[in-house]
Amino acid sequence: MKLNADLGESYGSWQSSTDQDVMPYIDQANLACGYHAGDPKVLQTTIALVKEHNVSLGAHPSYPDLQGFGRRSMRIPGNELIPMLHAQIAVVEGMAKCQQVKLEYVKPHGALYNDMMQYPQVFEDVLSAMSQYHCTYPLMIQALSNNDFHKELAKRYGVTLMFEAFADRRYTATGYLVSRQQSGSVLHAEEALEQAKRLIVNKQVIAENNKAIDVEATTLCVHGDTPSALELLINIRKFLSK
Template identity: 55%
Template sequence: MLLLNCDLGESFGSWQMGLDSQAMPYIDQANIACGFHAGDPDVMQRTLALAKQHNVAIGAHPAYPDLQGFGRRSLHCSETEIINFLHYQIAALSGMAQCQGLSVSYVKPHGALYNDMMSKPAVWQAVVKAMASYHTPLPLMILASKDAGLYWQYATEHGVKLMFEAFADRRYTAQGKLTPRSQPGAVLHGAEVLAQVKQLLQRGSVITDSGTELPLEADTLCVHGDNPEAIAQLQAIRQLLQP
């Protein structure tokens, strides 16, 4: 059975983003921003409390240090820098979670870091090394793709467990990557989202931007909860996933 995950805790100060309180009741896993692309100590605390209230698993959602760009711009960072800023962000969320009797159970990189991890070998290797050297073993959430076996092999060699993620509202390329947001049709809406989820559940595949069928083996499904339409979609997807 697919789990539902959602990126949350992305407000900052008086600036509000997302409908976290409305999304949380429908998801299984909350990917919580760690302060480098969004989030701050107050936002982290509130988001963790919401997760605790609804018995939702907590994931760290670290990013490049890029508040102004919301973590959606690639930065040229060394392996050591990537390892250190990942440890820093995961530890920050983990420490705040422990103050509420909670624990972080996985890590999902955000935005450009996630995309670079899936497309640039040096970034992928640095992320895996960061996970392998963190003091507590934590699974790493990555994109489900046709190259999943290669990622799994490298992670396994370093003692890192993987969780494979599919997206409900993103179009895929024939190569098994997410279609860049800059291209038309990259983000799905309405009935398109539900159709993609149904195909994942029934056939274990999606239809790519070129019209081909792409098999995907996924453990979890990413949904977004940053607008009223997304909340309605979350409710509908939750119904589809009911046994």
């Protein structure tokens, strides 16, 4: 099981030390592209950390929503969303190339990620953007108990999928993530560590209705803005090293 984190989310005068702290403990860094967070200097600095720690670099595109940190759903038609995704991927790809670092995958952020998982048209628009880009990158999506629909549609577009689970988020009874607007949607440190261990060992999560859901994932996400992110990553890494 690999570990990934959403990073590069400082912006202007608002700066976070999360990137430097957590980078030694992760395998994959999902880097904000400027639409929900991040700016050119943050991109440059975070890519340097990615290179220093030999971490895989992913682009983390979102809806154009700096004020809402990309967590507000937007109904953007495909002919507008596709060039938005291309622009964001290209920024990370180009900035990385300046430091001889390769972009390795794409993972949508926030509301775009959730919409992609729940609305077939949004997922197809994202796949279309990926297939029309000048080179092919894998797309990271949420591992559900049944991803047959996503696998079949991605195959049609020639896009490789990567499946992730979440250590620090509570799951609904249907296997999606509980909305951040609901109390308890982000797990406390001890709960998150137990969920991570269950995902690694049993490939399961316990949903909000206390029932187990099978989850076949190859990478585990810890959000960089989760208060216990660093502590959680250190403990998961220790568990993986046993």
